[in-house]
Every structure is written in structure tokens, then in C-alpha cells.
Amino acid sequence: MKLLLLAMFWFQQGPGPAPAPPPPPTQPVPYSHKVHAGDLKLPCKTCHTNPAPGxxxxxxxxxxxxGCHTAVKTDSPHIQKLAGFAKNQRPVPWVRVYQIPSFVFFSHKAHAEAGATCETCHGPVKEREVIRLESNITMGGCMKCHEQHNASNDCSYCHTPK
Ligand code: HEC
Ligand code: HEC
Ligand code: HEC
Ligand code: HEC
Ligand code: HEC
Incomplete structure (x- = not known):
């Protein structure tokens, strides 16, 4: 019953156009994917490890x-700020860009196994100085791709943990 009401709510609203992407957030340290993943060719998994269950x-x-910045660019104020987090054993408070609510189930591993690359959903990251939202990760966006790839669009597929 609750799901039926939810369904009625959804179909009334319709997916509609994707919201205009917000500007990229200001990060605590101006980390560049273009420099590290592009120019220095560091593989994504150096920093994004996709731990089990994936x-x-x-x-x-x-x-x-x-690992590098105890020696590289130590005169930079940005690296000194970074070293400060390390010294105090505090995590860097990165501002999240791609984030879906906790009541939605999403698995990176399942999508990689289905053949999607990072670029499919995150754009040409290696060319980017800053990361910003480059694809539609709203419910409508997820469903559109599922429809195109004959993946399920049952409500429970995305709203019930596996
Ligand atoms: C494999 C070594 C390596 C790793 C790991 C690495 N960096 Fe770098 N980083 C570099 C090099 C080399 C440069 C300098 C590029 C240049 O300007 O010539 C750099 C430049 C930078 C700069 C620009 C500094 C300035 O003021 O010019 C920032 C900020 C930075 N890195 C942050 C980070 C952060 C945050 C991480 C971890 C998420 C990281 N780096 C991991 C090698 C590394
Ligand atoms: C040297 C470490 C490093 C490497 C290599 C790296 N990243 Fe990142 N990545 C980060 C850091 C630090 C952040 C958080 C700051 C930001 O958003 O720029 C981040 C953020 C992201 C985000 C945004 C996450 C969110 O929701 O906020 C995506 C997407 C991403 N990286 C994809 C990639 C891809 C794809 C590659 C390989 C082409 C890659 N990264 C390589 C360090 C790295
Ligand atoms: C099918 C689309 C899709 C693909 C393919 C994809 N991502 Fe994501 N990514 C997302 C979504 C959606 C989120 C937000 C997840 C959340 O909030 O739970 C996300 C979040 C992230 C984050 C933020 C941290 C986290 O774990 O939530 C990073 C980093 C990231 N992705 C990197 C990558 C990298 C690297 C690849 C390729 C190996 C990749 N993504 C492939 C859709 C995708
Ligand atoms: C690039 C196209 C694409 C996008 C974008 C996409 N998906 Fe998928 N997704 C697929 C495909 C294809 C499968 C089917 C995999 C299979 O049948 O094994 C799948 C499978 C799934 C599964 C089942 C995974 C499992 O563990 O069995 C869930 C849940 C899911 N997607 C949720 C989402 C959510 C939530 C979003 C949006 C944030 C999203 N997907 C965006 C293509 C996509
Ligand atoms: C392919 C994955 C997927 C499927 C299938 C799916 N959803 Fe969602 N749903 C999402 C994502 C992602 C969000 C969060 C982003 C957003 O609000 O667009 C969401 C958000 C919602 C919300 C909250 C809306 C809001 O404005 O906060 C409701 C209610 C909902 N879904 C109901 C449903 C119902 C009912 C169905 C079946 C008709 C369904 N969903 C099928 C991915 C999915």
C-alpha cells in the first residue's frame, strides 16, 4: 500500500527535465584529477579502491x-594544509559531488560488471581540474539507462538492499 502511494506520487510528478547541474563545490584542497589521473597517469584504483562488497x-x-607529498611541492601552502591534516590524523573534509540518498541502493561493482566505465557516469575525469556533477543520477536518470539496457525498473530493484 505504501509503495502504491509512492508509485502514484512518482507517476504524477513524472521524471521531468534533469535539474540544472550545481556549480562545483570548493574543496578544502585544490586537488586536480587532470594533474594526478591525467598528466601523472595514476590509475583510479590508487585512490578509489572499491572495497568488498563493492x-x-x-x-x-x-x-x-x-606518499608523494612529504617530498613533492612541500613549499606549496595547499600541500602544507594537506600535511596538517595528516599530522593531526584528521580526514580531509572533501565535499561530495555525486551522492544519492541512503534509501537508494547502488553498487559500483554491479555496474562495472555490466560494462559501465567510470566515464559513463562521471564524464572525462582525467581531463578535469575540478569534479562536478556531469550526469543525471536522479531516479529518472537511473531509470532511463536501465530501460536502454533492459535492466529492471521495479521499485524494489533500487529501493531494497540486496
Ligand atoms: C604519485 C605521487 C602523487 C600522489 C600520490 C599525489 N600527488 Fe599531488 N601532486 C603530485 C605532483 C608530482 C604534483 C605537481 C604537479 C606539478 O605542478 O608539476 C602534485 C600537485 C598537487 C597539488 C598542487 C600543489 C600546488 O600548490 O601546486 C595538490 C593540491 C595536490 N597535488 C594534492 C594531492 C592530494 C590531495 C593527493 C591525495 C588525494 C595527492 N596530491 C596525491 C604527485 C602526487
Ligand atoms: C591521487 C588520488 C586520486 C586518483 C588517482 C583519482 N582520484 Fe578521484 N578523487 C580523489 C579525491 C581526493 C577526490 C575528492 C576531491 C574531489 O572531488 O576532487 C576524488 C573525487 C572523485 C569523484 C567525485 C566523488 C564524489 O562524489 O564526491 C569521482 C567521480 C572520481 N574522483 C573519479 C575518479 C576517476 C574516474 C579516476 C581515474 C580516472 C580518479 N578519480 C582518480 C582522488 C583521486
Ligand atoms: C552507473 C553509474 C556509475 C558508474 C559506472 C561509476 N559510478 Fe561512481 N558513483 C555513481 C553514483 C550514483 C555515486 C553516488 C553513490 C552514493 O551516494 O551512494 C557514485 C559515487 C562515486 C564516488 C564517491 C565515493 C563513493 O564511493 O560513493 C567515487 C569516488 C566514484 N563514484 C568513483 C567512480 C569510479 C572510479 C568509477 C569507475 C571505476 C565509477 N565511479 C563508476 C555512479 C557511477
Ligand atoms: C550506464 C547505465 C546505467 C546507469 C546510469 C545506472 N544503471 Fe543500474 N544497472 C545498469 C545495468 C545494465 C544493470 C544490470 C546488471 C545485471 O543485469 O546484472 C544495472 C543494475 C542495477 C542494480 C542491481 C545491482 C545488483 O547488485 O544486482 C541496481 C540496484 C541499480 N542498477 C541501481 C541503479 C541506480 C540507483 C542508478 C542511478 C543512481 C543506476 N542504477 C544507474 C545500468 C545502469
Ligand atoms: C533504477 C533505480 C530506481 C528505480 C527502479 C526506482 N527508483 Fe525511486 N529513486 C531512485 C533514486 C536514485 C532516487 C533519489 C534521487 C531522486 O530523488 O531522484 C529515488 C527517489 C525516490 C523517492 C523519493 C523522491 C523524492 O523526491 O525525494 C521515491 C518516493 C521513490 N524513489 C519511489 C520509487 C517508486 C515508487 C519506484 C517504482 C515505480 C521507484 N522509486 C523506482 C532510484 C530508483
Whole structure:
């Protein structure tokens, strides 16, 4: 019954146009994917390890950064700020860009196994100085791709944990 009411709510609203993407957030340290994943060719998994069971990609520990930055660019105020987080054993408070509510189930591993690449959903990250929302990860956006790939669009598929 509750689901039926939810369904009625959804069909009344319709997916509608994707909301205008918000501007990229200001991050605590101006980290650049273009420099690290592009120019320096660091693989994504150096920093995004996708630990089992594979739902999240995760963000790197500051120790990963300090592997290089105890020696590289130590005169930069940005690197000094980074070193401060490491010294105090505090995580860097990165501002999330792609985030869906906790009542939605999403697995990176399942989508990688279905053949989607990072670029499919996150755009050409290696060319980006800053990360911003580049694809539609609203319910309408998810459903559109599921429809195109004959994946289920049953409410329970995305709203019940596996
Ligand atoms: C494999 C080594 C390596 C790792 C790991 C690494 N960096 Fe870097 N980073 C570099 C190099 C090399 C540069 C300098 C590029 C240049 O300007 O020539 C750089 C530049 C930077 C700069 C620009 C500094 C400035 O003021 O010019 C920031 C900020 C930065 N890195 C942050 C990070 C963060 C945050 C992490 C961890 C998420 C990280 N780096 C991990 C090698 C690394
Ligand atoms: C040296 C470490 C490092 C490497 C290599 C790296 N990233 Fe990241 N990534 C980060 C850090 C730090 C953040 C958080 C700051 C930001 O959003 O720019 C981040 C954020 C992201 C985000 C946004 C997450 C969110 O929701 O806020 C995406 C998407 C992403 N990375 C994709 C990639 C892809 C794809 C690759 C490989 C092409 C890659 N990253 C390589 C360190 C790295
Ligand atoms: C089918 C679309 C899709 C693909 C493919 C995809 N992502 Fe994501 N990514 C998302 C969504 C949706 C979120 C938000 C997840 C959440 O909030 O639970 C996200 C979140 C992230 C985050 C933030 C941290 C986290 O784990 O939530 C990072 C980092 C990231 N993705 C990196 C990557 C990398 C690297 C790849 C390729 C190996 C990749 N993504 C492939 C859709 C995708
Ligand atoms: C690039 C196209 C694409 C996008 C975008 C996409 N999906 Fe999927 N998704 C698929 C495909 C294809 C499968 C089917 C995998 C299979 O049949 O094994 C799938 C499977 C799933 C599964 C089942 C995974 C499992 O563990 O069995 C869930 C849940 C899911 N998607 C949720 C989402 C959500 C939530 C979003 C939006 C945030 C999303 N998807 C965006 C293509 C996509
Ligand atoms: C392919 C994955 C997927 C499927 C299938 C799906 N949803 Fe969702 N749903 C999402 C995502 C992602 C969000 C959060 C983003 C948003 O609000 O658009 C969401 C949000 C919602 C919300 C909250 C809306 C709001 O404005 O906060 C409701 C209610 C909902 N879904 C009901 C349903 C019902 C009913 C069905 C079946 C007709 C369904 N969903 C099928 C992915 C899915």
C-alpha cells in the first residue's frame, strides 16, 4: 500500500527535465584529477579502491597523498594544509559531488560488471581540474539507462538492499 502511494506520487510528478547541474563545490584542497589521473597517469584504483562488497568506490586516506607529498611541492601552502591534516590524523573534509540518498541502493561493482566505465557516469575525469556533477543520477536518470539496457525498473530493484 505504501509503495502504491509512492508509485502514484512518482507517476504524477513524472521524471521531468534533469535539474540544472550545481556549480562545483570548493574543496578544502585544490586537488586536480587532470594533474594526478591525467598528466601523472595514476590509475583510479590508487585512490578509489572499491572495497568488498563493492558498493562504494571510497575516497583516499590522506596517507595516500603523503606518499608523494612529504617530498613533492612541500613549499606549496595547499600541500602544507594537506600535511596538517595528516599530522593531526584528521580526514580531509572533501565535499561530495555525486551522492544519492541512503534509501537508494547502488553498487559500483554491479555496474562495472555490466560494462559501465567510470566515464559513463562521471564524464572525462582525467581531463578535469575540478569534479562536478556531469550526469543525471536522479531516479529518472537511473531509470532511463536501465530501460536502454533492459535492466529492471521495479521499485524494489533500487529501493531494497540486496
Ligand atoms: C604519485 C605521487 C602523487 C600522489 C600520490 C599525489 N600527488 Fe599531488 N601532486 C603530485 C605532483 C608530482 C604534483 C605537481 C604537479 C606539478 O605542478 O608539476 C602534485 C600537485 C598537487 C597539488 C598542487 C600543489 C600546488 O600548490 O601546486 C595538490 C593540491 C595536490 N597535488 C594534492 C594531492 C592530494 C590531495 C593527493 C591525495 C588525494 C595527492 N596530491 C596525491 C604527485 C602526487
Ligand atoms: C591521487 C588520488 C586520486 C586518483 C588517482 C583519482 N582520484 Fe578521484 N578523487 C580523489 C579525491 C581526493 C577526490 C575528492 C576531491 C574531489 O572531488 O576532487 C576524488 C573525487 C572523485 C569523484 C567525485 C566523488 C564524489 O562524489 O564526491 C569521482 C567521480 C572520481 N574522483 C573519479 C575518479 C576517476 C574516474 C579516476 C581515474 C580516472 C580518479 N578519480 C582518480 C582522488 C583521486
Ligand atoms: C552507473 C553509474 C556509475 C558508474 C559506472 C561509476 N559510478 Fe561512481 N558513483 C555513481 C553514483 C550514483 C555515486 C553516488 C553513490 C552514493 O551516494 O551512494 C557514485 C559515487 C562515486 C564516488 C564517491 C565515493 C563513493 O564511493 O560513493 C567515487 C569516488 C566514484 N563514484 C568513483 C567512480 C569510479 C572510479 C568509477 C569507475 C571505476 C565509477 N565511479 C563508476 C555512479 C557511477
Ligand atoms: C550506464 C547505465 C546505467 C546507469 C546510469 C545506472 N544503471 Fe543500474 N544497472 C545498469 C545495468 C545494465 C544493470 C544490470 C546488471 C545485471 O543485469 O546484472 C544495472 C543494475 C542495477 C542494480 C542491481 C545491482 C545488483 O547488485 O544486482 C541496481 C540496484 C541499480 N542498477 C541501481 C541503479 C541506480 C540507483 C542508478 C542511478 C543512481 C543506476 N542504477 C544507474 C545500468 C545502469
Ligand atoms: C533504477 C533505480 C530506481 C528505480 C527502479 C526506482 N527508483 Fe525511486 N529513486 C531512485 C533514486 C536514485 C532516487 C533519489 C534521487 C531522486 O530523488 O531522484 C529515488 C527517489 C525516490 C523517492 C523519493 C523522491 C523524492 O523526491 O525525494 C521515491 C518516493 C521513490 N524513489 C519511489 C520509487 C517508486 C515508487 C519506484 C517504482 C515505480 C521507484 N522509486 C523506482 C532510484 C530508483
Amino acid at each position: 558498493e562504494v568506490m571510497g575516497l583516499p586516506e590522506v596517507t595516500t597523498c603523503m
